[in-house]
Amino acid sequence: MLSRSFFDRPVLDVAPDLIGATLLVDGVGGPIVEVEAYDESDPASHSFRGPTPRNAAMFGAAGHAYVYKIYGMHYCLNFVCRPGSAVLIRALRPMAGLPQMIERRGGVGEKQLCSGPGRLAQALGIDFAQNGLALDAPPFAVLPADMSHQIVAGPRIGITKGVETPWRFVLAGSPFLSRPLAATRPAL
Numbered sequence: 001m002l003s004r005s006f007f008d009r010p011v012l013d014v015a016p017d018l019i020g021a022t023l024l025v026d027g028v029g030g031p032i033v034e035v036e037a038y039d040e041s042d043p044a045s046h047s048f049r050g051p052t053p054r055n056a057a058m059f060g061a062a063g064h065a066y067v068y069k070i071y072g073m074h075y076c077l078n079f080v081c082r083p084g085s086a087v088l089i090r091a092l093r094p095m096a097g098l099p100q101m102i103e104r105r106g107g108v109g110e111k112q113l114c115s116g117p118g119r120l121a122q123a124l125g126i127d128f129a130q131n132g133l134a135l136d137a138p139p140f141a142v143l144p145a146d147m148s149h150q151i152v153a154g155p156r157i158g159i160t161k162g163v164e165t166p167w168r169f170v171l172a173g174s175p176f177l178s179r180p181l182a183a184t185r186p187a188l
Helices: 011-017 098-104 117-124
Strands: 022-025 028-038 065-070 074-080 086-092 140-143 151-154 168-171
Touching: 011 028, 011 086, 028 117, 065 117, 074 117, 086 117, 098 117
Parallel strands: none
Antiparallel strands: 022 028, 022 140, 028 086, 028 168, 065 074, 074 086, 151 168
16 A cells, blocks of 8 residues: 555655556545646645645645535545645546445446546545545555556646646546546656
């Protein structure tokens, strides 16, 4: 499993290194294919205005989950890096626990199971109960990528500030992305 020290680095180092890593929650999940990076210097980040009760996990120890709700209905899972920074897990390739994911998502097709942060959280059974939990202990398991991948970067999506910041990292050619990458560059 990836240790907490893996996450105790700048968010822009951690984010691309998560592409191809396997995320499991109670044995359900698969390889991560899309992430976005956020830090406290970024106006789109929850940490931009400092610590609050809602974002407290973002200012906690590296290697923990930060879970929040958007639109009052969808949970989103983030991996905390250094204080004030986190990686939003946007999509993964569903591989383990497909029956549970399909049931949780109401029978949608495989490509729609985990293609977007809200869908991913629903498929994996993520809610506020996981907020602040360590990523190297149950129910989580985050395993390193088993091979190198072509990773591309581009602008993040679903935000209104920092829109052009190229901190979205994806597995090139993956059919499981939440949305195709509009403008790309090789990830550093």
